Amino acid sequence: QVQLQESGPGLVKPSQTLSLTCTVSGGSIKSGGYYWSWIRQHPGKGLEWIGYIYYTGSTSYNPSLKSRLSISADTSKNQFSLNLSPATAADTAVYYCGRFVWSPNKYYFDFWGQGTLVTVSS
């Protein structure tokens, strides 16, 4: 059973960098057919896809965040990370990491982390 766990500061100051790491267990991020993803949910709102990374290092970002966003992976630690800079109050949300299945007739998030609340405030 694949498990994902987000980690990082719960409080970030405006204009600083929002950084989160997702640690994957029970499976390797070097496995083909999966995009390792970040999704966020503003308080009381719906889900917003942030972006994902393939084990080759290929990335895809939400155009609305692309100019501030970087997603990277450390395959030796089986982790992938998100950096969003500069952070603003509008980035206050619960951040989830998830595994997106990408194969013929299968395009969906099958495993999610528990989510971590990040508040951007001075």
Add this chain to the structure above:
Amino acid sequence: EIVLTQSPGTLSLSPGERATLSCRASQSVSSSFLAWYQQKPGQAPRLLIYGASTRATGIPDRFTGSGSGADFTLTINSLEPEDFAVYYCQQYGSSQPITFGQGTRLEIK
């Protein structure tokens, strides 16, 4: 970007009734690319349906997905108390960002 519009925003039903949730896309979506999730308070979303109509592992058969083109439906037959939650549709596009609908809240009447 493909916009997914879910309706109704809130659905109030009683246990045992049938729920019909709609997801309409701003342009045609391949059925392969359409999924449904259930989210309960304080929890991550859970995959229910992928490929518009295939139930994920462990999902009861009272959950049925259907539709094609730009109109998709999630039907929940004979609602159980644990089914009251928020439901999201999601689409993947090969050259488009992944998008979610805004959600339908299914509440107990």
